[in-house]
Amino acid sequence: MFMQQLANGVMLGSTYALVAIGYTLIFGVLRLLHLAHGEVFMVGAFAGLQVVLLWHFGPLLALIGGLLGAAVVGVVIELVAFRPIRRRGNSHLAPIVSTIGAGLVLQEVMTKIFGAEQTAFPSNLQKQVYNLGVVAVTGSQLFILVTAAASMLILHQFVTRTRYGMAMRAAAENIQVASLLGINVDSVVLVTFAAASALAGIAGVLVGLNFNAISPFMGFDMGIKGMAVMVIGGLGSIYGAMAGGMVLGIAEVLSVAYLDSSLRDAFAFGLMILILIIRPQGLFRTGIGPER
Amino acid sequence: MLNKTNMSRSMLLAFVLAAIWAVPASADVAIGVLIPASGKGASYGRQQQNAITMFMEKYADLGAAGKMKLVIYDTRGDNTEAINLTRKLIDSDQVDAIVGPEFSGEAEVAFPLAVRGETPMVTPMAAKAGIAAANRPWAFRFALTTQNVYRPLLDAWLKKQAKPIKTVVIFMDAKDAVSSFDGKKIFPALLKERGIEVLDTVSFQTGDIDYSAQVTRAKALNPDGIVVSALYNEAAHAVSEIRKQGMTQPIVGGVGINDPRFMQIGGAATEGVFAAFDFYTANPKPSVAAWVAEYVNRFHEKPSNAAGEMYDTLYLMRECIKKTGVTGADVKQDRVKIRDCWTTMKNWEAPLTGETSIDKDGDGTRIPTVLEVHDGNFVLAH
Amino acid sequence: MLGSYWESVTIFMGINCLMAVSLYIPMSAGLISLGQGGFMAIGAYLCAVLTKADVPFLPALAAGGCAAAIAGAVVGTPALRIRGIYVMILTLGFGEIVRVFFANFEPTGGASGMGGIRPLTTLWQVVAADGLALLLLWRIRHVRFGRAMIAIHEDDLAAETMGINLTRTKLLSFSLGALIAGIAGGFYAHQALFIDANQFDFSRSAIVFLYVILGGVANPFGPFVGAAIVTLLPEMLRFVQDWRMTVFGIALMVMAIWRPDGLLPAPRLRQR
Numbered sequence: 001m002f003m004q005q006l007a008n009g010v011m012l013g014s015t016y017a018l019v020a021i022g023y024t025l026i027f028g029v030l031r032l033l034h035l036a037h038g039e040v041f042m043v044g045a046f047a048g049l050q051v052v053l054l055w056h057f058g059p060l061l062a063l064i065g066g067l068l069g070a071a072v073v074g075v076v077i078e079l080v081a082f083r084p085i086r087r088r089g090n091s092h093l094a095p096i097v098s099t100i101g102a103g104l105v106l107q108e109v110m111t112k113i114f115g116a117e118q119t120a121f122p123s124n125l126q127k128q129v130y131n132l133g134v135v136a137v138t139g140s141q142l143f144i145l146v147t148a149a150a151s152m153l154i155l156h157q158f159v160t161r162t163r164y165g166m167a168m169r170a171a172a173e174n175i176q177v178a179s180l181l182g183i184n185v186d187s188v189v190l191v192t193f194a195a196a197s198a199l200a201g202i203a204g205v206l207v208g209l210n211f212n213a214i215s216p217f218m219g220f221d222m223g224i225k226g227m228a229v230m231v232i233g234g235l236g237s238i239y240g241a242m243a244g245g246m247v248l249g250i251a252e253v254l255s256v257a258y259l260d261s262s263l264r265d266a267f268a269f270g271l272m273i274l275i276l277i278i279r280p281q282g283l284f285r286t287g288i289g290p291e292r
Numbered sequence: 293m294l295n296k297t298n299m300s301r302s303m304l305l306a307f308v309l310a311a312i313w314a315v316p317a318s319a320d321v322a323i324g325v326l327i328p329a330s331g332k333g334a335s336y337g338r339q340q341q342n343a344i345t346m347f348m349e350k351y352a353d354l355g356a357a358g359k360m361k362l363v364i365y366d367t368r369g370d371n372t373e374a375i376n377l378t379r380k381l382i383d384s385d386q387v388d389a390i391v392g393p394e395f396s397g398e399a400e401v402a403f404p405l406a407v408r409g410e411t412p413m414v415t416p417m418a419a420k421a422g423i424a425a426a427n428r429p430w431a432f433r434f435a436l437t438t439q440n441v442y443r444p445l446l447d448a449w450l451k452k453q454a455k456p457i458k459t460v461v462i463f464m465d466a467k468d469a470v471s472s473f474d475g476k477k478i479f480p481a482l483l484k485e486r487g488i489e490v491l492d493t494v495s496f497q498t499g500d501i502d503y504s505a506q507v508t509r510a511k512a513l514n515p516d517g518i519v520v521s522a523l524y525n526e527a528a529h530a531v532s533e534i535r536k537q538g539m540t541q542p543i544v545g546g547v548g549i550n551d552p553r554f555m556q557i558g559g560a561a562t563e564g565v566f567a568a569f570d571f572y573t574a575n576p577k578p579s580v581a582a583w584v585a586e587y588v589n590r591f592h593e594k595p596s597n598a599a600g601e602m603y604d605t606l607y608l609m610r611e612c613i614k615k616t617g618v619t620g621a622d623v624k625q626d627r628v629k630i631r632d633c634w635t636t637m638k639n640w641e642a643p644l645t646g647e648t649s650i651d652k653d654g655d656g657t658r659i660p661t662v663l664e665v666h667d668g669n670f671v672l673a674h
Numbered sequence: 675m676l677g678s679y680w681e682s683v684t685i686f687m688g689i690n691c692l693m694a695v696s697l698y699i700p701m702s703a704g705l706i707s708l709g710q711g712g713f714m715a716i717g718a719y720l721c722a723v724l725t726k727a728d729v730p731f732l733p734a735l736a737a738g739g740c741a742a743a744i745a746g747a748v749v750g751t752p753a754l755r756i757r758g759i760y761v762m763i764l765t766l767g768f769g770e771i772v773r774v775f776f777a778n779f780e781p782t783g784g785a786s787g788m789g790g791i792r793p794l795t796t797l798w799q800v801v802a803a804d805g806l807a808l809l810l811l812w813r814i815r816h817v818r819f820g821r822a823m824i825a826i827h828e829d830d831l832a833a834e835t836m837g838i839n840l841t842r843t844k845l846l847s848f849s850l851g852a853l854i855a856g857i858a859g860g861f862y863a864h865q866a867l868f869i870d871a872n873q874f875d876f877s878r879s880a881i882v883f884l885y886v887i888l889g890g891v892a893n894p895f896g897p898f899v900g901a902a903i904v905t906l907l908p909e910m911l912r913f914v915q916d917w918r919m920t921v922f923g924i925a926l927m928v929m930a931i932w933r934p935d936g937l938l939p940a941p942r943l944r945q946r
Contacts, residue, residue: 001512008504033759084931094934096706096762097887100880101926108919116334117525120557138536211501213529213557218501224770224876227763235759256505261495262466266774269767276764277752371866371873372686380679400789400868408793409678426790467777469870472785 005257006250007135011210013249014148018203019222020229020241021155022196028172028236029192030086032095036077036103037200038223039110044070044201045214046110049121059143059209066205067198074197075190077102082189103219110216117215121208140210151202152242155195159238164191172236228272234282243283247271320361321354321613321620324381326392326402327602331368336394336598340416342591343599346583347606357619360610367393374398375405382409388618388626389414391605394598396420396469403427410624412631416605417598419470419547421478424654432634432654434605436570438474438547441660442482445568448662448673449517449544450486452566457517457542459489461510463530465522465548466495474546475521483519491515498526503533511539518543520565524551528558535561542566552594555668563667568660570645571600572670575661580644604642611640681797682865687905688800689861693878694885694897695807696855699814701891703823703847705753706762709769710855710882713742715874716772717856718863719782722791725864731794735860742856743849750848754841769879777871787870795865803861804898807854811894823847884922888929890936899938 019041026034047069048062055061081098088094130137137145159165167188170178179185203222208214225248233244248268255267275282325344329337344362352360363385365377374393381387382405390413393402399418406413407430414432415424424433450457460483464475472495480490491513494506507530510518518534518541520527527549534543544566545554552573555562573584573594583603587595612633618626637650649657663670697710717738724734749768753761777785814820822843825833833840863869881904889900908918929936 001508004508005505008502008508011504012502033762081927081930085934088931093706093887093891094930097934098927098930100883101923101930104919104923104926106923108917108923112917116332117553120559136537207501211529212532213501213525215499217499220876221499224766228767231760231763253505256496257509260778261506262497262778263774264497266771269770273752273764273767273771276756276760280756280760371868375866376679376682376686379682380677383678397787397868397870397872400787400870401866404793404867420786423789466785467872469786 001257003134004136005253007137007141009250009253010246011137011141011144011249012253013246014144015203015207015222015245016225016229016249017242017245018148018151018199018206019226020233020245021152021238022200023226023230024233024236024238024241025168025192025196027230028238029168029175029189030082032082033099033227034077034082034196035096035099035223036081036106037099037196038219038221038226039103039106040070040074040077040197040219041200041204041207041222041226042110042214042216042219043073043106043204044197045121045204045208045218046114046119046216047201048205048208049119049214052121059140059205062209063147063202063205066201066208068201070201070204071194071198073106074193074200077197078190078193082193083186103223107216107219114216116217119214121212121214138210144206144210147202147206151199155199155238158195164188168192225268228268230282231272232275232282237282240282247283320359321357321618321626322361322363322385322387323606323609323613324378324385324387324390324392325362325364326367326374326377326381326390326394326398327364328369328394328398329366331370333369333394336417336596337366337369339596339599340394340602342587343595343603344606346587346590347603351607351610354610354613357613357617360613362606363387367398369395369398371397371401374402378402378405378413379409382406382411386623387411388613388620388623389609389630391416391602391609394418396423399423399431399433403431406430411627412634414605414609414634416601421470421473422653428654429635430631432650432656434601434608434648434656436547436658436660437653437655438470438478439482440657441547441568442474442478444660445544445566445662446482446486448568449542449566450488452673453517453542455516457488459491459513459515460517460519461491461513461515462493462519462521463506463510463534464493464495464520465498465526467497467499468523468526468548471521471523471546471548475519479519479521479546488517496522496526496530498523500526501529503530504537506530507533507537507539510534511537515541517541519546520544521546521548523548524554525557528554528556528562531558531565532561550597550670552596555665555670562665565665566662566673567664567670568662569597569670570658570660571597571604572661572663574663574669574671575644576672583644600644604644604648607643608634608637608640608648612637683905685795685797685800685861685865687902688797688804689858689865690882690885690901690905691804691898692800692807692854692858692861693882694889694901695804695811696851696853696858697882697886698811698891698897699823699851699854700844700847701886702820702827703844704758704827705750705844705848706758706883707765707848707851708762708876708879708883709749709765709767709772710851711874711876711878712765712769712772713745713852713855714859714862714878715776715869715871716745717742717859718869718874719776719788719859720856721860722788722863722869723782725792725794726790731864735857738860739853739856742859743853746849746852747845749852750845753848754844766876766879769874769876773871773875775871776874783870785870787868789868791863791867791869793864793867795861800861803857808894808898811897815894819843819846884926887926887936890938890940892935892940893938894941896936896938900936 044066048066051065052062081102085094167183171188229244229248233240327337327340367373396418399415407427416434424431465471550569616629616633639647642648651657662673664673720741721734721738885900890896
């Protein structure tokens with residue numbers, strides 16, 4: 001059972017990782033917590049659902065639909081909720097307030113359109129079961145793993161090899177210096193938001209495909225878990241987010257497997273708090289420590 | 293100018309006015325209704341509202357006693373709202389009785405107010421055990437206690453199996469009060485009575501989407517059968533995952549799954565799941581079938597338990613009004629009469645759920661029908 | 675006096691005001707807590723357990739508050755050395771852990787909750803508590819502790835240089851806030867007569883945050899105004915009922931741009 005549970009944990013962890021990477025990208029560049037990121041994840045899931053419902057397309061196109069939908073919403077949030085605040089100087093509260101507001105609006109609008117309960121996500125992927133030795137995975141679980149890995153790989157290439165990627169890293173280092181060096185900070189921020197939101201959208205569609213259920217409230221839970229992963233992995237570190245996601249996914253699954261499953265959430269947060277106390281900068285060292 | 297004519301005219305006027313005043317106006321009988329029309333549980337609220345609409349069209353008229361008037365408030369599924377609105381119904385609106393609230397949590401906070409305000413309160417659906425009992429004599433529950441549902445259910449389920457069931461794993465929603473109570477106390481006790489061993493109780497939480505860890509854990513134990521005590525949504529996902537991981541054991545479900553969406557969400561995985569309810573849409577009885585057909589026609593969705601039980605509760609409330617002859621004139625007395633009526637209710641025929649009685653704890657008793665899922669519908673188990 | 679309905683609405687609003695105050699205090703020192711629901715739960719459960727054992731209401735309230743305050747100190751300690759965002763996440767995690775604890779702790783009912791609580795809360799008690807809280811907020815700015823909090827909020831490095839003991843001030847503000855939340859929890863339990871873990875979950879903590887943000891983080895009347903608006907608005911505007919959250923969300927976004935510090939401005943410091 002252990003190996004199977006491990007596999008379950010990796011699947012779950014991949015979705016956490018995708019969402020956490022988005023958080024960390026935005027935090028890295030803007031030093032701001034995007035508290036509506038979970039809702040962007042949720043919008044991506046619904047966008048993917050619409051693609052499937054309206055045009056009866058398969059999972060791949062659902063992914064693209066989700067990715068695009070989420071990216072659009074993410075960019076809109078940047079323009080409406082973040083940019084005006086950045087222009088007006090630094091209130092440390094303002095971005096938090098603004099993104100919470102954006103999250104609330106998204107949640108309620110989606111509830112009005114799609115209803116408050118979970119909606120089924122039609123998919124044929126789940127039927128196939130592949131037996132790899134001691135572990136059995138379904139088609140959709142494999143799809144998650146492959147898609148998540150591919151996304152992270154693409155992101156890695158983007159960040160290290162392309163001009164935009166390098167501009168993003170420069171802005172993450174020091175945004176003022178970056179702008180002095182001629183980098184168009186505004187467009188870098190837009191690209192960052194688009195990329196982060198796209199990843200969240202992919203995660204949303206993956207969750208929908210695998211668990212066959214999405215709801216306007218799923219963003220909230222995922223948002224919190226994503227933040228926890230960010231803390232575990234280290235704020236601002238992409239690799240930390242990936243590793244942290246896996247750690248959290250596996251830890252949660254193992255806690256359900258061997259302990260009382262109603263303690264699952266407490267376990268996740270307990271782990272996060274433990275790391276905050278023992279190693280506040282997260283598992284991976286980044287330039288951005290939590291200390292003052 | 294005060295003269296004889298004026299004086300007699302004024303006296304006549306005064307007389308007439310007094311006469312008009314003295315005759316009690318044909319009073320409406322006001323009944324309060326609490327439903328979760330928005331917020332969490334809005335879908336239950338919507339179903340209940342539909343049932344209310346159908347009921348009022350047919351039964352609002354009480355004949356000589358006037359009309360039945362419903363004062364409907366939206367609790368938003370929030371305990372605080374339930375408290376405030378119950379008080380409003382009792383004190384400001386002066387209702388004769390209250391139907392609602394929907395959720396067990398709301399009932400927990402509203403029932404004590406009904407006791408203090410000496411107003412009979414009947415919840416159509418709140419399933420948590422013991423709330424009515426703790427709030428005697430004013431609180432009632434139309435729905436069955438889960439214990440009374442599960443006894444015949446388990447007996448039928450066990451009897452049907454080709455291979456006898458000696459061990460089970462219980463899946464339960466630890467966050468939902470009713471499901472967790474059933475999963476922790478009611479089911480294990482009944483199973484033990486029948487000599488069945490509970491190998492493990494695996495829990496998840498309302499709103500969970502990932503059940504892979506739980507199912508893997510259960511799979512390793514290889515039980516003969518599976519019990520799922522959860523609401524329709526979580527139960528559907530759990531059952532899906534169970535079948536997905538290749539577990540073929542027979543499954544029996546708790547009262548939470550009585551909703552057409554259990555089959556919609558769970559799909560083919562729900563085939564063969566056993567459950568017992570008193571209201572089900574495939575009921576062949578002509579009056580029920582006609583009601584269901586009308587509901588589907590008007591509202592373009594299948595009625596769920598929420599709609600059925602609201603309709604019947606209102607029906608029985610109206611029966612009480614007619615039998616006790618309350619007119620809405622003396623609210624305090626009316627409340628006592630209605631309370632006594634519910635307390636002594638025995639074998640009254642409710643249109644959709646059949647013969648109903650109220651037991652000494654204030655809970656409904658009825659003979660539930662044992663059903664199983666076949667082709668996306670709950671049908672009579674055979 | 676007030677009809678039963680409005681009395682109940684006012685009592686709950688008064689409790690919400692207390693909760694807003696409980697967050698306002700640590701936020702004045704720059705500590706943003708998203709876990710006030712957890713402290714409220716601790717106060718509520720302990721107070722209810724004590725009154726069931728025939729302890730009189732006031733001592734039971736105090737005990738609940740103290741237990742919450744101790745929890746506040748425990749949670750506040752790791753919060754001392756980490757930056758604002760982490761404090762938010764830490765307190766969020768704390769709130770969740772408290773919720774899971776009470777949802778599983780059978781002696782206080784577990785997932786079934788605790789009922790049969792005696793109806794001891796009265797309107798005057800809550801009004802008095804709110805009055806005291808307002809007085810506290812008003813006077814605290816003139817006391818060393820209060821000025822220390824504001825100094826830390828402005829710039830804690832400078833504050834430290836000036837001799838302010840960061841640790842003590844922050845810890846104290848956190849505990850004080852927790853104490854008030856615990857007392858509010860006790861009032862809540864004895865008004866609702868039934869509590870379960872879900873009454874104190876993250877949405878509780880989040881809405882308390884909303885009260886403070888809306889009302890203003892630098893004005894002692896702020897928490898009261900914020901709590902009143904958020905509580906009463908749905909009552910008065912039933913037609914926006916359906917879109918309540920959207921209205922709040924947009925209000926927040928607009929405020930973040932134009933008045934990030936809330937509706938009420940900081941009161942002018944008197945010129946000496």
